[in-house]
Amino acid sequence: xxxxxxxxxxxxxxxxxxxxxxxxxxxxxxxxxxxxxxxxxxxxxxxxxxxxxxxxxxxxxxxxxxxxxxxxxxxxxxxxxxxxxxxxxxxxxxxxxxxxxxxxxxxxxxxxxxxxxxxxxxxxxxxxxxxxxxxxxxxxxxxxxxxxxxxxxxxxxxxxxxxxxxxxxxxxxxxxxxxxxxxxxxxxxxxxxxxxxxxxxxxxxxxxxxxxxxxxxxxxxxxxxxxxxxxxxxxxxxxxxxxxxxxx
Amino acid sequence: xxxxxxxxxxxxxxxxxxxxxxxxxxxxxxxxxxxxxxxxxxxxxxxxxxxxxxxxxxxxxxxxxxxxxxxxxxxxxxxxxxxxxxxxxxxxxxxxxxxxxxxxxxxxxxxxxxxxxxxxxxxxxxxxxxxxxxxxxxxxxxxxxxxxxxxxxxxxxxxxxxxxxxxxxxxxxxxxxxxxxxxxxxxxxxxxxxxxxxxxxxxxxxxxxxxxxxxxxxxxxxxxxxxxxxxxxxxxxxxxxxxxxxxxxxxxx
Numbered sequence: 001x002x003x004x005x006x007x008x009x010x011x012x013x014x015x016x017x018x019x020x021x022x023x024x025x026x027x028x029x030x031x032x033x034x035x036x037x038x039x040x041x042x043x044x045x046x047x048x049x050x051x052x053x054x055x056x057x058x059x060x061x062x063x064x065x066x067x068x069x070x071x072x073x074x075x076x077x078x079x080x081x082x083x084x085x086x087x088x089x090x091x092x093x094x095x096x097x098x099x100x101x102x103x104x105x106x107x108x109x110x111x112x113x114x115x116x117x118x119x120x121x122x123x124x125x126x127x128x129x130x131x132x133x134x135x136x137x138x139x140x141x142x143x144x145x146x147x148x149x150x151x152x153x154x155x156x157x158x159x160x161x162x163x164x165x166x167x168x169x170x171x172x173x174x175x176x177x178x179x180x181x182x183x184x185x186x187x188x189x190x191x192x193x194x195x196x197x198x199x200x201x202x203x204x205x206x207x208x209x210x211x212x213x214x215x216x217x218x219x220x221x222x223x224x225x226x227x228x229x230x231x232x233x234x235x236x237x238x239x240x241x242x243x244x245x246x247x248x
Numbered sequence: 249x250x251x252x253x254x255x256x257x258x259x260x261x262x263x264x265x266x267x268x269x270x271x272x273x274x275x276x277x278x279x280x281x282x283x284x285x286x287x288x289x290x291x292x293x294x295x296x297x298x299x300x301x302x303x304x305x306x307x308x309x310x311x312x313x314x315x316x317x318x319x320x321x322x323x324x325x326x327x328x329x330x331x332x333x334x335x336x337x338x339x340x341x342x343x344x345x346x347x348x349x350x351x352x353x354x355x356x357x358x359x360x361x362x363x364x365x366x367x368x369x370x371x372x373x374x375x376x377x378x379x380x381x382x383x384x385x386x387x388x389x390x391x392x393x394x395x396x397x398x399x400x401x402x403x404x405x406x407x408x409x410x411x412x413x414x415x416x417x418x419x420x421x422x423x424x425x426x427x428x429x430x431x432x433x434x435x436x437x438x439x440x441x442x443x444x445x446x447x448x449x450x451x452x453x454x455x456x457x458x459x460x461x462x463x464x465x466x467x468x469x470x471x472x473x474x475x476x477x478x479x480x481x482x483x484x485x486x487x488x489x490x491x492x493x494x495x496x497x498x499x500x501x
Contacts, residue, residue, distance in 0.1 A: 060457050081463060089461040096454040099405045101381045113463035143408050161462060 009069075010036045010165045010193040011057065016066035017217075018052060026052040028217040029066070034165070036071075039194040041208035041225060043201070045239035048214040050197045051092075054167050057195075058087035071164045085114045088163030088192075092170045094150035098142035103134065103153050106142065110161040128160035129153075132186050148179025152186065165193040172200045201229055201242050213238055257319060257375035264482070265309035265377045269475040270386025272483035277374040279487035284366045287494040289359035294497035298366050301486050301493075302373065309377050316372050323368045330360040380404055389474070394467045401468060402455070410448050417444060 011034040018027040026049045034040050042050050055061040056068055059075045068075040070086050091097045100106035107125045116124055129135045132152035142150055151171065158166065171187065172180045184206055187194070198204055204211055204225055211228045213221040215238045221228055228234065230248050235241055242248070260266075265273075287294045306313060337353025378386070381404065388397045417440050428434050475483075 055457070058461050060460055084461055084463045087461075089458075091454065091458045091461075093454070095409050096451065097458045099402060099455055099459065101401070101404060109459075109464075109469060110462035112469035113465065142405075157462065 010034050010038070010071055011195065012067075012069040013053070013056075014067050014069075016053070016056060016068060017064050018056065018061060019064060026217055027056070027063075030214070030217070030219055032212060032219060032222075034193060034195060036164075036193055037191065038210060039196070039208045041204040041211040042195055042197045042214060043199075043204065043211055043228075043238075043240060044214035044220075048238075049217045050214055051169055053214070054089060054169055054195070054197060057165075057167055058084045058089050060089075081114070085161055086164040088158035088161055088166045090155055090158050090166070090168045090171065092173060094142070094147075094154040097154040097157060098150060101141060102139055103129070103142060103145070103156075104138040106153065107138075107157050107160045110157055114161060124160045124162070128156040131159055131190070132156045133182075146179070148175050148182065151175060151179070151183060155183075155186070159190075159192075163192065165195065166190070168194065168196045168198075170198055170200075171196060172198060172203045199240075201240065202246055205229060205248065213240070257372060258379055259311055259315060259376045260379075261310055261377065263309045263377070265305060265373075268377075268479055268483050269389075269473060270378050270382040271389040272475045272480050273374055273378055274383070274386045274390060276483040276487045277370050279484065280370045280490050281367050283487060283490035283494045284363055284370070286491075287363075287497050288501045289355050289362070290501050291497040292358070292362070294493050295362040295366065297493045298490050299369075301489050302366070302369055305373060305486050309373070311376055315376070316369055319372055320365065320368050323364055326364055327361060330357040330364075333357040333360070388468070398466075398468055406448075406451070406455075409451075410444070413447060414440075414444050 011032065013030055013032040016027050016030040017025075019025045030049070030053060032053075042053070044050050052061065056063055056075070057070065059068075059077075059080045062075075062077075070083055073079055073082060073086065075083050098106050100109055104125055107128050108121055111121055111124045125138070126135060129138055132155050134149065134152050134156060137145065137149065137153070142153060145153065155168075155171075168187075171183060175183065180203070184203065187196075187207055194208075196204070196208060208225055211221075211223065211225040212219055213228065213234070220238060221234055226248055229242065232241075284295075284298055287298070303313065306316065333356045334349040334353040335347075337350025337356065340351045341348045342351055342354075343349070374383075384397055384400045384404065387400070418437075421436055421440060426436055428437055
């Protein structure tokens with residue numbers, strides 16, 4: 001009963017292939033299953049297809065072949081609205097994500113698009129900002145926030161949509177050490193299913209019990225994070241390595 | 249509204265004029281400008297009354313006249329043209345201090361000067377009492393096309409981001425010894441502009457993807473509040489007065 005198993009899964013990707021209009025093949029047969037409540041890291045060298053895969057999960061890109069199913073609902077044009085509510089994508093650069101004049105406006109943007117209105121909308125905004133510790137900045141412009149604060153607000157804009165699965169593209173990039181740790185604490189407290197694209201292997205070890213390594217458009221390894229990160233030969237083969245002085 | 253997007257033409261305050269919903273102020277300003285433009289140039293007194301109406305509005309808004317005076321210099325380049333008209337115009341001509349001036353040219357110059365100044369002052373009044381963000385909200389409530397308000401909203405947000413990017417790129421050029429003093433050295437700056445354009449374009453694409461990912465369908469969620477009849481009446485009163493002045497001026501001309 002493969003179907004029943006998939007319906008229970010938060011995310012099921014099968015045989016996913018995609019080539020960009022210029023002919024560059026980004027994904028060539030990706031298979032990935034993420035169960036509800038799991039926190040999974042997606043690792044791999046630059047150009048492995050990680051971000052391309054993320055853009056398929058909410059239908060921003062459509063597969064050339066293969067399927068993506070999110071909590072039982074296949075990614076198809078007619079389902080896009082519901083798919084985008086279920087899959088929350090946090091982009092790498094918060095300046096790409098935060099475009100409204102105030103933090104509160106920006107956090108309200110997603111849920112308002114999904115039909116939430118009035119007091120319920122305000123409550124969503126406050127809850128999402130509370131989850132990332134930014135309630136006191138609700139009326140400020142994103143321009144006037146620090147990098148770490150912007151990252152947390154970008155996370156809040158997606159949390160406000162109450163997604164079933166959270167997809168984060170390099171959440172720890174460009175953060176100062178304290179902001180990086182604070183974000184990790186925020187993420188660790190969320191019980192949403194999470195797929196985290198990252199180059200930050202210590203972050204992976206801290207937050208994600210399971211890791212998937214992608215290279216050249218396919219999944220090349222999938223297993224407990226500690227086992228993968230301890231396999232120096234595997235890491236080296238895919239241009240990954242632990243930072244100097246770091247050992248598992 | 250929240251902080252941020254402070255622009256040099258805005259003067260934050262809490263006066264009755266500041267508190268009016270933006271949409272009524274936009275309509276009032278537009279009507280006031282139309283009234284000024286429709287006033288016949290042969291009745292200088294009418295323009296004086298227009299100015300008195302504006303002075304009253306500034307009084308209520310609690311903004312000193314000097315504040316407007318310094319910002320109205322934006323008009324100067326246009327006034328230069330007006331100054332030439334009395335010399336260049338045709339007959340009949342009058343002689344003032346030994347200089348021959350065209351009567352038609354004098355009227356034309358006065359017309360440009362008076363209407364231009366009043367028009368600028370009306371716009372400055374709107375800008376001084378309304379934050380940029382509220383102007384966009386006002387346009388949205390006035391049913392301006394969604395594409396226009398969306399573009400304006402995005403422009404407000406990204407102007408500073410792109411300016412920051414341009415600043416960093418310039419610093420990086422200067423740090424590598426670039427010191428353009430002559431036109432023929434401007435090549436690097438021009439190429440910098442080119443790559444800034446491409447970077448902004450790419451950012452636009454990413455912003456669009458991020459908006460789609462949060463369920464965007466082409467219309468920004470509506471904010472702002474509806475205006476009460478009393479607010480419409482209060483905001484339109486000065487504009488109505490100016491329209492009346494214009495009508496009377498036509499009558500007595």
